[in-house]
Amino acid sequence: MTKIFKQLARHWAACLAVVALLIVQAYCDLSLPDYTSKIVDIGIQQGGIESPVPESIRDTTLQALELLMPEDTAAQVDQWYSMKDVDGLWHLSPDADMAELEAAFTTPDVVLYMAAAQNAAQAAGSAETMTPSIYDLDAVSRQFAAMAQAPDVREMLQNQLSTAISQLDATMADNLSSQAVLLVGLEYEAQGTAHDVQMAYLLRIGGQMLGLTLLMVAAAVAVGFIASRVSAAIGRDLRREVFATVVGYSNAEIERFSTASLITRTTNDIQQVQFVCVILLRMVAYAPILGIGGILHVAAGNTGLEWIIFAAVAALLVLITILMNLAMPKFKLMQTLVDRLNLVSREILTGIMPIRAFSREKFEEARFDKANRDLMSTQLFTNRTMTAMMPFMTLIMNGTSLLIVWFGGKAMDLGTMQVGEMIAFITYTMQIVMSFLMLAMVAVMLPRAGVAAERIDEVIRTPATIHDPDAATAEPTMKRKNWNGEVEFKDVSFCYPGADSDALEHISFTAKPGQTTAIIGSTGCGKSTLLNLIPRFYDVTGGAVCIDGVDVREMPQATLHDLMGYVPQKGVLFSGTIESNLKFAGEHITDEDVRTAAGIAQAAEFIDAKPEGYASPIAQGGSNVSGGQKQRLSIARAIAKKPRIYLFDDSFSALDYKTDVALRRALKAQTDNATVIIVAQRISTVLHANRILVLDEGRIVGDGTHAQLLESCPEYQEIARSQLSQKELNLSKEGE
Secondary structure, X not given: OHHHHHHHHOOHHHHHHHHHHHHHHXXXXXXXXXXXXXXXXXXXXXXXXXXXXXXXXXXXXXXXXXXXXXXXXXXXXXXXXXXXXXXXXXXXXXXXXXXHHHHHHHHHHHHHHHHHHHHHHHHHOOOOOOOOOHHHHHHHHHHHHHHOOOOOHHHHHHHHXXXXXXXXXXXXXXXXXXXXXXXXXXXXXXXXXXXXXXXXXXXXXXXXXXXXXXXXXXXXXXXXXXXXXXXXXXXXXXXXXXXHXXXXXXXXXXXXXXXXXXXXXXXXXXXXXXXXXXXXXXXXXXXXXXXXXXHHHHHHHOOOOHHHHHHHHHHHHHHXXXXXHHHHHHHHHHHHHHHHHHHHHHHHHHOHHHHHHOOXXXXXXXXXXXXXXXXXXXHHHHHHHHHHHHHHHHHHHHHHHHHHHHHHHHHHHHOOOOHHHHHHHHXXXXXXXXXXXXXXXXHHHHHHHHHHHHHHHHHHHXXXXXXOOOHHHHXXXXXXXXXXXXXXXXXXXXXXXXXOOOOEEEEEEEEOOXXXXXXXXXXXXXXXXXXXXXXXXXXXXXXXXXXXXXXXXXXXXXXXXXXXXXXXXXXXXXXXXXXXXXXXXXXXXXXXXXXXXXXXOOOXXXXXXOOOHHHOEEOHHHOOOOHHHHHHHHHHXXXXXXXXXXXXXXXXXXXXXXXXXXXXXXXXXXXXXXXXXXXXXXXXXXXXXXXXXXXXXXXXXXXXXXXXXXXHOHHHHHHHHHHOOHHHHHHHHHXX
């Protein structure tokens, strides 16, 4: 996981912006339940009245309420209200001290409302309290106005109120404020403004909810946009870094990882990391903010139901721990099985023709089916683990909701909780549970992404065994302009990584410009290995390979490769056109160079026969041309570069004898001043070389011309007898 966070750290500014936006989104998300509670409790149940202090009040009601207040309090209330001639009502001053007024109005509001309710009950002839009307309020207000005329009435009422309040328990005292607004609602009904007050409140709170929702949507869209860009950039950078690393690998590193594994790491593994980076930014960063914020809101509510949330969170943590312990080992195994499936698929698709020729379809199908089933069974286990998580999560969520409704209903019955508070509490609880659910879902994905990140990092951290020399060592060769191209092997030995014995032992020879040096020997004797040491596809383990007296390890690889025209044993073409393949060495190659090279390589005839000529398309891997055509195009590509050193790794094997002779004759004229080194299996290819080296089990056992070797080298004689008739052998000797 540290590897994934390391990638995110490269985009720290964008990550900080995402966190800031997520905080805004969480704030909006956590504020909405409070607004829902306000709409239910205040907007609907209390008619939009938030305070026991009326914004406007009739004179009779105000006098009745002031009678229930101490004289000094009533005097302060008078200071904050003023009469308007327009409607004959007392209106509250905008800068009034609401805290002071709420303390003054709460108890008188409740007393006046209860008196109106008692009046309504008496009028109905019932002992039960009934909902009072504006008529009851007016009647009670007149009664209080009449009482105000008697002496010491205020003092008597204050004593009675003090005695009654002292007898109230804590729950009833807390509910006084909610009961006090009932009197304000009754007063607004008398004024005919109750509906307007309620609608104004609902529109105001609803507008604020809409604004918060739009802000939350904007933050979520911005987070998605930034997270997508960051993850895409991480994927791009990882692909670039992995590709740049792999391109610098020698054959040893390529063989260590295998081509199938490198392809998987560059595609599937990076996609896993890229996907998880989006999830980390959008969900993992959001879940803790939302969960902690929800817990803080619930704790601030003082509902007494916080224990339900703690029980739900504990159950979720236990569930996540169990599932992670089950799924983690399988996720680590999954990427290895993906590699295996890709390897088998690649082998089968590459070798489809031999498979058909040997009727091995059933065997290969069984081999593929085994790799496929192994991956399927692992994926099924992990998917079932994730699927099993959802019912348990649903059970915990529904069980939590049931507990809240059960105990919340009891609290509402006792008057300690309102409907809106319970709705908000349920919403907060679901947000907290959902945040843990998001973390659980991501926790299941993270192990696989962590494995993928490790595999990617393994490629990036693996150093190339072949690298350029330091600047001071490379500087003389970089400044050098004139190269003759003389190749010298000085007591060269080479051992493949992990091998028990040397593939080449004590090889010493010099290939001079203007001469053709051929290397021949039995299969597996080290011919291609020797050739691969010159362009540093491998580095020698003993001795030195020099060009014009300079060790190739002291030359930048770009400088070294610029001197060479390399034709591999297996012709490799790239998707594009014939022209783009022949100009593969760089922009300096002209159209004339391309045509000249094609003519020398005996490729001009079949190119000109194509309707589009040099613009003819080449499919991936050169699959739309024959083996001989592919080989001739590979040779033409090297010739068009006009190098100082030509390296042909058994590059004439797919050519017929006539084409081989014509090509080598034309090549001889082109390469008079260049060094030519040819690895070949056929005697006819090396027959006219200036110097022939015979390799056997990694050692030079013969060195000379064709005629000299026929006389002195038993190994060469054996090769010659296997390929040439006695007549051809005699002619060869006579020709020399």
